[in-house]
Amino acid sequence: MAELLERKRITVRVNGREVEDEVEVRTTLADWLREGLGLTGTHLGCEHGVCGACTVLVDGQAVRSCLMLAVQADGTEVRTVEGLAGPEGQLHPVQQAFLEHHALQCGFCTPGFLMTAVAFLEENPEPDEPSIREALSGNICRCTGYQPIVEAVADAAGRLRAPARAAG
Amino acid sequence: MKPPRFAYAAPESLEEALELLKEHGSEAKVLAGGQSLMPMLNLRLLKPAILVDINRLPGRDRIDEAEGMLRVGLLVRHRQAERSPLVRQSLPLLAEAVRQIGHPQIRNRGTLCGSVAHADPAAELPAVLAALGGQVVLRSAGGRRVLPADQFFLGFLTTALEPEEVVEELRLPVAPPRTGAAFLEFSRRAGDFALVGVAAQLAFDAAGRIAAAGLALTGVGGTPFKAASAEALLRGQAPSARLFAEAAERVREEVDPEADIHASAEYRRHLAQVLTRRALEAAWRRAGLEAA
Numbered sequence A: 001m002a003e004l005l006e007r008k009r010i011t012v013r014v015n016g017r018e019v020e021d022e023v024e025v026r027t028t029l030a031d032w033l034r035e036g037l038g039l040t041g042t043h044l045g046c047e048h049g050v051c052g053a054c055t056v057l058v059d060g061q062a063v064r065s066c067l068m069l070a071v072q073a074d075g076t077e078v079r080t081v082e083g084l085a086g087p088e089g090q091l092h093p094v095q096q097a098f099l100e101h102h103a104l105q106c107g108f109c110t111p112g113f114l115m116t117a118v119a120f121l122e123e124n125p126e127p128d129e130p131s132i133r134e135a136l137s138g139n140i141c142r143c144t145g146y147q148p149i150v151e152a153v154a155d156a157a158g159r160l161r162a163p164a165r166a167a168g
Numbered sequence B: 001m002k003p004p005r006f007a008y009a010a011p012e013s014l015e016e017a018l019e020l021l022k023e024h025g026s027e028a029k030v031l032a033g034g035q036s037l038m039p040m041l042n043l044r045l046l047k048p049a050i051l052v053d054i055n056r057l058p059g060r061d062r063i064d065e066a067e068g069m070l071r072v073g074l075l076v077r078h079r080q081a082e083r084s085p086l087v088r089q090s091l092p093l094l095a096e097a098v099r100q101i102g103h104p105q106i107r108n109r110g111t112l113c114g115s116v117a118h119a120d121p122a123a124e125l126p127a128v129l130a131a132l133g134g135q136v137v138l139r140s141a142g143g144r145r146v147l148p149a150d151q152f153f154l155g156f157l158t159t160a161l162e163p164e165e166v167v168e169e170l171r172l173p174v175a176p177p178r179t180g181a182a183f184l185e186f187s188r189r190a191g192d193f194a195l196v197g198v199a200a201q202l203a204f205d206a207a208g209r210i211a212a213a214g215l216a217l218t219g220v221g222g223t224p225f226k227a228a229s230a231e232a233l234l235r236g237q238a239p240s241a242r243l244f245a246e247a248a249e250r251v252r253e254e255v256d257p258e259a260d261i262h263a264s265a266e267y268r269r270h271l272a273q274v275l276t277r278r279a280l281e282a283a284w285r286r287a288g289l290e291a292a
């Protein structure tokens, strides 16, 4: 019969690096990333699934890291906002577009929006505005009024397509 | 650290999971997508001694069709159903309902069986099951039983599910030819749980009359409201805007919603009427028989 555990060893690829750790089973993925690994770019707003600030990618899919246990991420590949910029610190095209469109003010919601947008654009390289709005509907921003965020994502879609076009 | 202390098991076979549930009964909780359970743990509304995580069960994420029924497996996630060509083709009502559940991040994790097991009165899928006369397959170490929707949903977050059982599968009758369907809902913010939702499916006979009507609502009671008398009123009739308005009026008279912080009872009743009429009209339009 499957063992009942209070602590468990996990191995997770986080932003391309393999990490091994032992966690208490009730630790959420968000808390493990923040407190276990010091990746405090993943923000916690509500901690019950409604604000989207904690969005990370697990095996390429955007999920709420406050609604997943760290033990459930065992064996997966996790991407957080810290994994977006290049090795020399050059911003990811979605980050660059957020910067240029003033798509952040206080920045609290930004990591969640960025990760949501990155997953969305990987699946939908040519989105229209209504589908951008629907993709972002699970993320709350108290500052910007959303308009610049929607514009940044539309612009980022173009930037991400451009190198592909140039290459072929 | 938000969730209370618990012991955790992630069995790799359904048999093992069922053994754990049998042994620990109401001490244990099944963890599926976690999109309803994790918020309750984080808010400490629940303190189960044991969590049985079913996410590692192999081969349980299938959607297939057999004997006129679409069968949705234990671990099928909302996102998967939303994208499934089979669902879109065999049961457009389900495809449209699933798209309206929460947000993309929620749909990436949440499961259809979990949503049915949880039985939120505002949830889309219980209403789809009720409208279509779907079935819920329950499985325990002792065996399997199959319940029709109206015997499964018993009240606010309350179902016929026993502590040692899991929802193993949902079964929904495939839409017959000459069918149109619509799932319409009204919520204050896109992606939120809706105030009221309507699942409607109309099947037409060769003469263009309504051969069968399935109609159920969310948000007007503790369980999905099966609009049986409106369905009876529609059956055998030629479709018309007037007929649909009459059916919607019938729904308005028969629902008995309660007021809460989100909406007054009167407002919910109004939404029930308006959305029923619009859903029936959309179902008719989508069946593509208007010109006939």
Ligand SMILES: Cc1cc2nc3c(=O)[nH]c(=O)nc-3n(C[C@H](O)[C@H](O)[C@H](O)COP(=O)(O)OP(=O)(O)OC[C@H]3O[C@@H](n4cnc5c(N)ncnc54)[C@H](O)[C@@H]3O)c2cc1C
Pocket (backbone or CB within 6 Å): A048, A049, A050, B029, B030, B031, B032, B033, B034, B035, B036, B037, B038, B039, B074, B100, B101, B102, B103, B106, B109, B110, B111, B112, B113, B114, B115, B117, B118, B120, B122, B123, B124, B125, B161, B165, B166, B167, B168, B191, B192, B193, B194
């Ligand atoms: C912000 C937000 C918005 C949402 N909006 C909506 C919405 O608009 N409409 C909607 O319908 N839902 C909505 N949800 C909830 C979502 O659909 C959940 O996915 C669903 O209610 C539960 O499915 P789950 O797989 O996540 O189950 P879990 O959260 O894992 O479990 C929920 C409950 O069901 C039990 N359970 C789960 N699976 C089984 C099973 N197979 N057998 C027996 N018991 C089981 C668990 O023990 C638990 O008690 C929302 C959630 C969030 C966080």
Ligand code: FES
Pocket (backbone or CB within 6 Å): A043, A044, A045, A046, A047, A048, A049, A050, A051, A052, A053, A054, A055, A064, A065, A066, A067
């Ligand atoms: S912190 Fe996870 S959704 Fe708000």
Ligand code: FES
Pocket (backbone or CB within 6 Å): A103, A104, A105, A106, A107, A108, A109, A110, A140, A141, A142, A143, A144
């Ligand atoms: S920038 Fe402040 S919450 Fe979005």
